[in-house]
Amino acid sequence: MVYTIISLLIIGAILLIDKRKLKKYKNSKDLWVYFGILGLGFVLLLIHSSGRTLPTPLYWISAVLKPIISIF
Amino acid sequence: MKLTRKDLIPVCALMLILTGCWNNREIEDIGIAVAMGIDKVDNQYVVTVQLVNPSSISARTGDSSRAPIVTYQEKGKTIFDAIRRLTKTAPRKTFYPHLKMLVISEKLAREGFANSLDLLARDPEFRSDFYVVVAKNHRADHVLNVLVPVEKIAAQNMYSKLKTSADVFAPTLALTFGDLLHDLTSPGKQPVITGIQLTGEPLEGEKMENLQRVNPKVRLKYTNIAVFKVDKLKGWLNEKESKGYNYIENNVKSTIVTVPCFTDKKENLSIELIDSDTKLKTNSMNSHPEMSVSVKTDANIAEVGCSIDLTKQETINKIEKLVEKDINGKIRSAIKTAQQKYKLDFLGFGEVVHRSEPKYWKRVKKDWDKEFVNIPIKSKVRVHIHKLGKRSNSYINELKE
Amino acid sequence: MVFKKRALKKLVKDKNEADAQPQLEDPKIEAPPEEALSTELNLNIQYLQQTFGNSSDLSFSDFELGNKKAVLIYINGLVDKMIIGHFFENIGRFDHLIKHSEFLTKTIEASDFMKQFFAPVNQVKEVRLYKKVVSAILAGNAVLLVDSISHALVINAKGWRDRDVSESATENVVRGPKEAFTENIQTNTALVRRKIKDPRLWLEKKEIGNITQTSISVMYIHSIANDKIVKEVHERLDKIDIDGILESNYIEEFIQDEVYTPFPTVFNTERPDVVAAALLEGRIAIFIDGTPFVLLVPALFTHFFQAAEDYYQRWDISTLLRLLRVTAYFISLLGPSVYIAIINFHQEMLPTPLLISLAAQREGVPFPALIEALIMEVTLEILREAGLRLPKAIGQTVSIVGALVIGQAAVEAGIISAAMVIVVSITAISNFILPAYNMGIAVRILRFLFMFLAGSFGLYGIAAGIFALSLHLCSLRSFGIPYMEPLAPYIGSDMKDTLWRKPRWKLVTRPRLLNQTNVVRENVSPKNK
Amino acid sequence: MLENGKISVRQFTVLVALYTVGTAILIIPSILAAKAMQDIWIAGLIGLGSGLGLVFFYWKISERFQFMNLVEILEKCFGKWIGKAVAFSYFTFYIFILSTFVLRDIGDFMLTVMMVETPIEAIHIIFLAVVLYGVKLGLEAFTRTTELFLPWIVILFVVLFITLLPQIEFTNILPIMENGIQPVLRSSLSFIVFPFLELVVFLMIIPYVNEPKKTKKAFLLGTALGGGLLILIATLSILVIGVTETARSIYPTYDLSKTINIREFFQRVEAFMALIWFITVFVKLVVLTYALCLGMASVFNVQDYKLLTLPIGLLLYIVSLVIFPSSTYLIEFTPIYDFYAVLWMLMPVFIWLVSLVRGKPV
Structure with a gap:
C-alpha cells in the first residue's frame, strides 16, 4: 500500500517536472513515445508495488543462451 | 492551486525527513562492544560480549563509582543466534565495528573453532582488525570479566598490552582476525594464536576493589603461543620456542637476548635487538629437498652485569657469537618442536615452497605436513652489535673489591 | 537568460497600469510633455508648477534680465548654492551691459553670453523641449527661462552633499589601497579612471528606471574585453524595464544567467582597485548611481575566493590563504552534515576513544x-542576523549573549551536546572567512539541505548531494562563460590565479575568457530559446 | 542535431577514463582473482591490450562513418527501418540491461556493506535522481562535472595507494603462472567484456566532440588510464589482502580500503574511500543513461532527448529492482553474461563487414 502511494507520487513528480516540456511538445508525435514509455513504466511500477515479483529479463537470456554455452 | 516544479522541493525535503531513518542509530543508543569471548558448553556456543559504559569513562562526566565495562552472556546454537539473544539482556543493540579482542576458550580451541567464526568474516559490522587470543586454562568469560587498572576499558588494555609486548619482547604474537583467516585457509601454514591467562582468583577480578588496589589481585597476562592443526589446538610452545617462532616468522621488531657473561658465568649480559630480518629459502627441492633460515640482526648492548672490556673488538665479537648461538638455539628448538613434537608446519615453510617451487609444491601440497617433517632445515644467524649505550666500559669494571 | 518571460510580462502590465492612472487623475495638463517650450514665460512656469505638483522644494527665482522677465528654476538641495549665488552676482555685475545690448532678441547670442558668465566652470546647454527641462531640473541643474525666448538654458549647478571617499567597510585589507566607492557615480568612475589612464577605457552611459532615471555606466577596456560579452551586457541592460533602480542588486537580478540558483553569477565590490584589476582581466564593470557597489561580469566561481589582498601580499602567502579559504568553504558547507552522518550512520569511522567520549556527551540529550x-x-x-542589523554596540552584546551564555547554558542543561556546539561554531566561523558575502550566503542555505540528506542517508546522501551540487555548478554560466571555468572545463593556463596564485611574473597571460576553443556561445541560456 | 553541446578532446579523455573504471573498480579484482589467482596483473595486461584493440576498432567504425552516432551508422548501414530495429534492440537488450546492472551494483554495494537496513528502493531513487538530473542538464554539464571530479579521484587514489604501501607483501604475487596460461586467458576475457566491451556507448558521444578526428588518441588514452587504474587496484588487493581473500570477497576494493591503518590514527576511512567508486559509477551511469536517451530519441525521431529522460529513468528504476533475484543469481549469471556481451560484440563487426562490402559509405 505504502509502495503504491509512493509509486503514484513518483509518476506525479515525473509529470510535474516535465510539465514545461510536455506543453512545448503539445500535439507532437513525440508525446506518443513519451507516454508509451511512461505508461509501460507505470504498469510495471504498479505490478511491482502490489507485491508481485516481476520476472527478471535475464531469465529469458539465460534460457536461450545456456544450451548454446553448454555446447562449448 | 497550480503545482509547479518549485513545489517539489519542500515535498522532497519532507519525504527525506519522514522516510530516511532506516540505518539511523543515535550514537548514545548503541552498546559499543569492545571484546567478545566464545566458549562452548553442551554443544551450544556461549558468547560473552564486553560493552563499554561511556558515561563512566568520559573525561568530563566521568563517574568512577560505576564499572567502566559491563559484560553480557548468552547461549545459542550459532554465534549469531547467541548475539541476537543478547538483546534480551543487554540494554542496547550491540555494535561491533569497534571490537578489539576476540577471546576463544581453550576448550573450544581444542575442539576446533573454525565453524563458529564465519559470522565474523561475513557480517559487514565486523572489521577484521581485532586481535584473537586463546584463554589458557580458563573460560573466555573469566578473562573478559576482569577489571583492569590504568586503561579503563579492559579490552583496550588487552589490545595495547598485546601490541606492545609483541613489539618489544617477542614471545607473543599480535594476530589479527584477518591474519588468522589467511592462516586457516593457506595450505602452507598452520595457524598459531597467543594465549592469555589470569593470575589469581577469577571471581575477584570482577569487583571494583580490584581497581582500587595498588597491586591488583587479579591480572591478565599473555603467555606463549598455541599451535593449531587447522583449527584444533594441539599444544603450547614455551617461551624459547615462541621466540624462535617469531624469529622465523620475521615478527621480531625489537627484543632482548640475555646471555651468560663469559668472564663470570653467574652474571648475565643483555643485548637489545633493534632490527631483525629473516629470510626463508628453499634449495633444490626436487632432488634433495632442503630449506634454510637466515637471520640478520642489528643489536645494541643494553646491560652488562660483569667486568668485561667493551672497548675491544674481540669482546664484541665474542658477545656477537654468544647472541648468535642463543638465537640459533631458539630457532632450532622451534623447528624441532614443529618437526618432531607436533609434526605440523606452523612455521610457514610451505608457503615459501609454494612460491619458489610451484611444481614441487603441487606434488606435495596434499601431505605437506608429512613431507615437512623430513626436510632438513638449516639455520644461520648473523648478529651485528653497533652501539654500547651511553657508556663504554661499565662502572662494574672499576668497583672496589 | 534572466528575463523570464512571465516576470517580464508582469512588469509590462504593472507599468501600463502605472501609466494609466495619472492620466485619469490629472487631465488638466495643458501642454503634453513632448511639446516644445512656449515663448511665454508665464505659461512655461505654469506648466512646470503643474508638472511638479507645486512641490515646495522647487524654487523659482524671478529677476529682471535686461528688460525682460526671467526666472531661474532649480530644486533646493540638489544645486550648489554657491553657483546660484555666483550666477546672481554676475547678473548684477553685468546688468548695465545687458541693458544696453540687444542680444536678448537673438538666441545664439544669448547662449554665448551666458556661457561667458559661467564657462569654464559650469557647462551651459540649451534645450527646447519641455520634457528635457523637467529632467534637467530633476537631475539637479538650474534652468534659466527668459520671457519671449522659446528655449531654456540649462546650467550645470549640481552640488549636493556627498559622502566623502572613505575606507571600505565590507572589504578590508591590511595592505593595499583603502579607498572605497561612494554613492556618487561620477566619483566612482573617476576613482577607476585615476587608476587606468588609457583612452581605451570606455564608459557607456545609460539611464534605467522609468521613474528613478538612474544613471548606469558600463565600463570596460576596449580591445581587452570581449566584444561579444560587452554586447550581451548591453542587450541585457536594455531589456530591463522597471520603475526604479535603487541598488546594484536590482540590476544584478535582471542580468544574471540563471535565476534559480543560490550561487551569485555577478560579482559586486566597493573597491576601485578590484574593479581596475577586473577590467584589466577583460571583465566588464557596471556602475550604478546611488550605490557604492559596482557589479563585475562575468563572475566565475573562483573569483569569489579571491580577496583583493591576495594580490598585495606575496604569492606564497596568498596561495596558502586561498587554499585555507577553499577548505573553510567546504567545512562551512559540510561541517554539520558530515558530523551528523558519522555520528548517526558511520560510527565505525570514529576512533574508539572519540566514539566513547561522544556517546558519553550525547547521553541524556533528548533530541536526535x-x-x-x-x-x-x-x-x-x-x-547572526540580529547582530548584523543592530547598532554596533548592541550587536556585540547579542553575539556575546548568544555565543557564550546560550551555548554554555544549553550544554550544561543537557539539551545540546558540547561536540555539536563545537561543530556549529567552527562551521559559522569558517563561513566568515570568505571574502564574498553573497557566496557565503549560498553555502548557508545549502548547508541545511545537506544536513537533511545526511540525516536520512548518511555519507551516501552527502555524496549524492555533492554530485547534484557539482552538476548544478557546472551547468551554470555567467555571461556565456562556464561558471566553474577554469576548473571545469579545465584550462591549464588559467589555473595560475584560481585556487592558488603563482608569482606575479608568472601571470603572463590574461584569462582565456575571450578566445576559448570550447564553448562560449552568444546567447547563452538554452532556457530562453 | 539532437545535442547542441560540444565537449573538448580533453574532456572526452576524462569521460572515457572514469567510465572505464566505473563499476569495475568494485568487483573486478574478485572476478580476476577467481581464476587467474596471483597472476591477476598478467590477465589485466592481456585484457587491457585486447581492450585497446577493441577501442581502436570502435573508433575506426566511427571514423569510417564520418563520426555519426551509432543509430545513424546503423541506419546508414542497414537501411532506415532495419537499422532502426537493430538500434532499438541494441539499446534495449544491451545498453539498457547494462545500465540496470550498473545501478543495481551500487545499490547492492550500499546494501551489503554500508547501509544494511535501508531499502534498496531508496538508494536507487536517490542515485537515479542525481543521474537523471545530470542527463537533463546535458552532455556539456555532466562532462564538466566529470572533469571537476577528476582531481578528487586522483587525490583519493593516491592516498589509498600511499597508505597501503607499508602493508604490501610482494611475495603474494608469487609464483607466476602456477597453473599455466589457461586460467589467465579466461579471466582476461572477463576483463575484456567488463569493462572494455562496454565502451561501445562512446560511439554515441564521439560525434559531439569538437574535433572528432582527434578522438582516436583520446579514446585510447582514456581507456589505457582507466584500465591501468583497474589493474593497479586489482594487483594492490592481491598484494595487500592476498589471493584467497580477494577472490572470496564480494567487494575486495572496499576490504582493501578497510585495511588502511597508519599508526592507529589514520584508519577506518573506507567510507571516504567509497567516494572513488561513487564517482566512477555515477559517471558510468550518467554516460549510459545519456546514450540510452539519445539513442531512443534518434530511433523514434524525437526532437529532444531530454524529454525521454524521466520515463526511461523510471524503467531503469523498476528493472534494476528486479534484475537479480539474489546475489547468488548474479554470481551464476556472470559466465552467461560474458557470452551474451560477446554476442553483442558481433554487431560492430557486422557493421564493419557491411560497410566493407558496400564500399566507402556516405
Missing part, C-alpha cells in the same frame, strides 16, 4: 543529532 544540529544552526543564523 539532526534536530540538535538544526536547533543550533537556526539559533546561530538568528543570532
